[in-house]
Amino acid sequence: MQISKKRGIAAAVMLMTASASWAFVPAVVYDQAGKFDKSFNEAAYTGAERFKKATGIAYREAQIANEAQKEQVLRNLARRNVDLIVAVGFSFTQAVQTVAAEFPKVKFAVVDDAAKGANVQSIVFKEQEGSYLVGMAAGMASKSKKVGFIGGMDVPLIRAFGCGYAQGARAADKKVEVITNMTGTTPQAFNDPARGGELARSQFDRGVDVVFHAAGGTGMGVLQAAKDKNKLGIGVDSNQNHLFPGFVLTSMLKRVDNAVYDIFMAGKNNTWKPGIVTMGLKEGGVDWAVDANNRKLISKDMEARITQARKDIVAGKIKVVDYRAGNSCPVQ
Amino acid sequence: MDSFFSVLDATIRVATPLVLAALAGLFSERSGIVDLALEGKMLAAAFAAACVAYMMQSPWAGLAAGMAAGVMVALLHGIVSIGYNGNQLISGVALNMMVSGLTPVLALAWFQQGGRTPTLDDAARFRSVELPVADAIAASAPLKALFGHNILVYLAVLVIMAVSWVVYKSRFGLRLRAVGENPHAADAAGINVKLVRYLAQSISGALCGVAGAYLVLAQTGAFIQDMTAGKGYLALAALIFGKWRPWAAVSGCLLFAFTDAIQIRLQGSELPLIGSIPDAFIQAIPYVLTVVLLAGFMGRAVAPKAIGVPFVKSR
Numbered sequence: 085m086q087i088s089k090k091r092g093i094a095a096a097v098m099l100m101t102a103s104a105s106w107a108f109v110p111a112v113v114y115d116q117a118g119k120f121d122k123s124f125n126e127a128a129y130t131g132a133e134r135f136k137k138a139t140g141i142a143y144r145e146a147q148i149a150n151e152a153q154k155e156q157v158l159r160n161l162a163r164r165n166v167d168l169i170v171a172v173g174f175s176f177t178q179a180v181q182t183v184a185a186e187f188p189k190v191k192f193a194v195v196d197d198a199a200k201g202a203n204v205q206s207i208v209f210k211e212q213e214g215s216y217l218v219g220m221a222a223g224m225a226s227k228s229k230k231v232g233f234i235g236g237m238d239v240p241l242i243r244a245f246g247c248g249y250a251q252g253a254r255a256a257d258k259k260v261e262v263i264t265n266m267t268g269t270t271p272q273a274f275n276d277p278a279r280g281g282e283l284a285r286s287q288f289d290r291g292v293d294v295v296f297h298a299a300g301g302t303g304m305g306v307l308q309a310a311k312d313k314n315k316l317g318i319g320v321d322s323n324q325n326h327l328f329p330g331f332v333l334t335s336m337l338k339r340v341d342n343a344v345y346d347i348f349m350a351g352k353n354n355t356w357k358p359g360i361v362t363m364g365l366k367e368g369g370v371d372w373a374v375d376a377n378n379r380k381l382i383s384k385d386m387e388a389r390i391t392q393a394r395k396d397i398v399a400g401k402i403k404v405v406d407y408r409a410g411n412s413c414p415v416q
Numbered sequence: 417m418d419s420f421f422s423v424l425d426a427t428i429r430v431a432t433p434l435v436l437a438a439l440a441g442l443f444s445e446r447s448g449i450v451d452l453a454l455e456g457k458m459l460a461a462a463f464a465a466a467c468v469a470y471m472m473q474s475p476w477a478g479l480a481a482g483m484a485a486g487v488m489v490a491l492l493h494g495i496v497s498i499g500y501n502g503n504q505l506i507s508g509v510a511l512n513m514m515v516s517g518l519t520p521v522l523a524l525a526w527f528q529q530g531g532r533t534p535t536l537d538d539a540a541r542f543r544s545v546e547l548p549v550a551d552a553i554a555a556s557a558p559l560k561a562l563f564g565h566n567i568l569v570y571l572a573v574l575v576i577m578a579v580s581w582v583v584y585k586s587r588f589g590l591r592l593r594a595v596g597e598n599p600h601a602a603d604a605a606g607i608n609v610k611l612v613r614y615l616a617q618s619i620s621g622a623l624c625g626v627a628g629a630y631l632v633l634a635q636t637g638a639f640i641q642d643m644t645a646g647k648g649y650l651a652l653a654a655l656i657f658g659k660w661r662p663w664a665a666v667s668g669c670l671l672f673a674f675t676d677a678i679q680i681r682l683q684g685s686e687l688p689l690i691g692s693i694p695d696a697f698i699q700a701i702p703y704v705l706t707v708v709l710l711a712g713f714m715g716r717a718v719a720p721k722a723i724g725v726p727f728v729k730s731r
Contacts, residue, residue, distance in 0.1 A: 118520065118531045118641060149517065238695060265683050266695055276645040277636040282430055286680045289422035301532075301640045308535070308637045312543075327535065 110135070110348045111144040111166045113157055115173035117274055117300045119147060123321040124300060124340055128172040128195065130322075131344030138345075139352060151271065154179035162187040168351040170195060170344055174241055175271055180204060191356055193347045195340055196241070198360050206360045207343045207369075211241070211336075212248030212404045213397050214370030215296070217390050218318050218336045219252025221372065222294040223260045224386045225316060225333055226253075230261045232287035234306050236274040236299035238266040240408045245298035245320070245336070247413035248404050254415050255393070255402075262415070263287050267302050277305030284309035284317075294318065294333060307332060316381070325377040333381050335373040342368055366398045421557035423677045428565060429635070431673035432572045433458070433627040437651035438658070438665040439579045440623035444490075445660055446583065447616035448596040448722040452508025453493045455648025456515035457621055461486040461628025463519040466533040466639035467526065469540045475633045478540065479568075482629030483622045489515060490621025491614070498613045501726030512648075520641040531641035542566040542634045566634045568626065575623065580662040592616055596720035599727040609727050624648075657707070659717045671709060675702040 112132050114125040132143050144166060146157045154171075158179055161169050169190060171180050174197035184192040184201040193205040222231040231253050235242040250262040265283045267273035280302035284295050288309070295310055296318035297303035303320060304327075310317035311331040319325060319335030326332075343363060350356040363369020372390065374382055396402040405414050437454050444451035464485035469478025489511055496507040520531025527533055544564050583589040591612050594602040599609045627647075632639055654672065658664030679701045 116641075120524075120529045120532065122529075122532075238699075265680060266699070269696055269699060272642075272645055275640060275642050277638070277640050277643055278433075278631050278647075279645065281635055282426060282677075283680055285429075286422070286426060286677070289419070289425075290681070301643075304532075304535075304638060304640060305636045 108141055108168075108352050109144065109166050110141070110168045110170070110351055111146065111161045112170045112344060113161070113172060113176070114145065114147040115175055116148060116150065116271060117173075119145070121301055122324060122327065123303070123319075124196075124338065125172055127322045127338065127340035128170070128344045131341030132170075132348065134341065135345050135348040139349075141348075141352065143348070151175075155183055158183040158192075159186070162190045167191060168193065168348070168356065170347055172196070172340065172344075174239070191351060191358075195343055201358065203358055205347065205356065205358050207347070208360060208362050209338055209343075209369045210362065210364030210404070210406070211244045211298075211338065211370060212251070212406050213365045214336045214338065214372060215245045215248030215298075216252035216255070216397065216402075216404045217365075217372040217394060218296055218334050219249035219254075220256040220390050220393055221252075221334050221382065221386060222249070222296060222316075222318060223253035223256030224383075224389070225381065226257075226260060226292075226294045228291045228293045229257065229259050230263060230291045230293065232284070232292035232295035233262060233264045234280060234283050234287070234295060234297045234299055234303070235264070235266045236268075236297075236302050237271055238269050238273070240411060242266070242298050243411075243413070244407040245296075247407035247415070249296050249336075250413060250415040251404055252393075256389070263290060263292055267299055274300035274302055276302050277308070280305030281309040284315075285313065288313050288315055296320070296336070298336075319373075323373040323375065325373055325375055329377040330380070332378060334378055337371040337373050339363070339369050339371065364397075365394060419681065421561040423674065423681065425557075425561040425564070426677035426680070427670060427674040428561070428569060429673075430676055431669045432569050433630045433635075433647055434651045434654060434669035434673065435576065435666050436572055436623050436627035436630065437648055438655045438669055439575060439662060440486075440620040440627065441652050441655045442579065442583070442660060442662060442665060443592070443616040443623070444493075444620040445655065445723055446596045446720055447592050447613045448599060448720055448725065448727070449493070449497050449613055449617065450504040450508060450724045451493070451620060451652065452505060453489065453511040453648075454620075454624055454652055455644050455646070456508075456512035457486045457489045457624035458628035458631070458648050459512075459519060459642070459644045460489045460515045461625040462632045462643060463515075463523065463533070463628075463639050465625075465629035466536070466632045467523075469536055469633055470534055473537065473540045475540055475542045478633050479626065479629045482632075483625030486623070486625025486628060487618050487621035490617040490624070494614050494617035497726065498610050498617070501728060504724055504726075516642055519639070523639065523641075533639040535638045536633070540633075541637055542568055542630075545570070568630045568634050571626065572630075575626075576662060576666055583662060588612075588615070593720070595727075596722055599722050599725075600730060603727075603729060609729075613727070627651075654706075656717055656719075657711065660720060668706065672702050672706045675705045 198206045233246040284306045294316045297306040307317040311328040316333040461482035465478040465482035468481035496502040497504040654668035
């Protein structure tokens with residue numbers, strides 16, 4: 085009796101796993117900053133949740149605790165009948181290329197960097213376009229005509245944020261000076277809020293009154309310092325206006341949620357293709373944020389000018405230079 | 417001139433947690449216990465301080481919780497390395513890993529915001545000290561650099577003086593050093609070696625607790641996974657380069673913070689004669705300079721003789 089019961093359960097379990105393997109199983113992997121970083125990873129989570137709500141298909145998720153776990157986590161998911169794995173963050177590129185080659189039947193996607201492979205899709209954003217818009221907002225909101233940028237890890241991707249921001253600030257007002265700081269040269273630079281706060285304070289001491297961060301968790305320290313010193317911060321990736329209402333001028337949105345949702349949907353509808361997808365203002369990949377929390381900080385004039393610039397970029401009338409194209413920025 | 421005071425201001429802010437952690441390490445190492453767990457103690461304290469300050473809406477409660485958490489981790493280190501004569505290096509590293517993993521998990525379970533705690537209100541943080549002459553201070557850069565800090569900074573200054581007195585002038589300090597240099601002789605003289613070492617660990621934990629609490633309650637306002645970002649190791653380096661002496665270790669921390677503050681302000685600016693140099697080089701300046709200066713001026717560092725050796729009472 086006992087034995088037959090156990091056998092029955094075992095059979096049921098086998099049946100369940102068998103049937104599960106027929107259904108579409110997507111997965112998302114977050115990087116060190118974590119699922120609720122109020123920024124990049126959280127946006128990915130939002131997109132995955134939206135997919136779940138729209139289709140009723142559950143997804144798997146995993147988070148790495150350190151660099152070394154990347155390949156291990158990807159491999160574990162690939163082995164367990166997952167059809168499509170979305171890795172969030174440029175730091176996954178190498179790991180995805182390695183693991184994708186080992187599992188040719190599994191589909192992989194990297195958000196935020198171009199990875200190679202016959203079964204790999206890469207989503208890259210035109211950060212410079214969204215940064216240009218918040219740069220304009222900063223240039224117009226600054227009273228001292230000095231605006232700051234604080235990047236996380238010093239890589240071309242983060243420089244592209246700063247470069248677009250500087251171009252926008254200059255476009256709003258030719259006299260604006262942009263002061264740039266990078267937190268560090270390792271991934272740790274995205275997780276050091278104390279240092280972020282310190283960098284922001286150093287910029288405030290130099291006369292900056294609006295600061296834009298592209299620094300993940302480090303940026304939390306930047307926004308906190310802006311609030312403490314009664315200056316303005318600008319959020320990044322997710323809408324961070326609500327973190328310190330009245331002290332966050334706007335946020336540069338990187339619609340990672342749209343990207344993850346689109347990839348999952350394409351996977352489900354069998355329209356998924358490997359290769360590079362670029363998402364700019366036009367494709368809904370980047371944007372700036374206006375909501376109840378920052379309404380009072382954005383004047384009618386500012387909004388009108390930014391909306392116009394947004395249209396011009398979409399129409400191709402304004403070309404925002406990408407730092408990554410030549411590893412240099414036209415504006416200092 | 418204003419920029420000089422801005423650098424001075426930043427130096428004090430950045431150096432405070434390093435100084436506290438270095439002095440914490442001093443107690444532990446002078447008693448003969450290698451303390452790689454500084455990082456873990458600070459991180460645990462930062463987490464506890466963030467949680468309690470948020471729930472009680474009081475920075476003082478947060479500080480107390482931070483110190484308690486620091487002492488708890490320190491005593492774990494003590495039980496392994498003093499009680500069971502375990503390998504002190506491994507115990508320290510293991511504790512760092514444990515705290516680094518445990519804190520985000522607990523934060524996720526308690527606050528459902530992933531590896532972070534909710535942002536603290538102003539009422540739950542240590543803000544700049546309110547002095548009767550606050551307006552004059554806010555207006556004057558030199559006064560602000562010296563008097564515009566939060567209470568923990570001044571506490572750290574008192575701690576430096578207290579530590580150098582305790583280590584060199586008090587009976588406990590003498591025993592501490594004896595236990596770290598030659599525990600068997602100390603034992604023969606009737607000193608309870610293990611008790612002294614446990615006490616040293618507790619003090620180390622409490623000081624790390626203040627350092628960790630400072631990160632959250634004074635500097636950032638929320639706990640984030642691995643937010644100590646290597647500050648414990650930096651403090652340990654300052655301690656070793658400072659030859660396990662309080663003032664030398666403190667000056668190491670100040671030197672690092674000072675060059676770091678300058679480094680931040682140099683990034684991206686053109687230097688006279690040299691022109692612009694890549695930021696990566698500028699970012700390396702504090703580390704290189706601190707090592708070179710300390711190594712150059714301090715000479716050979718001689719560790720406490722019994723460091724890393726478990727004490728087994730001879731019969």
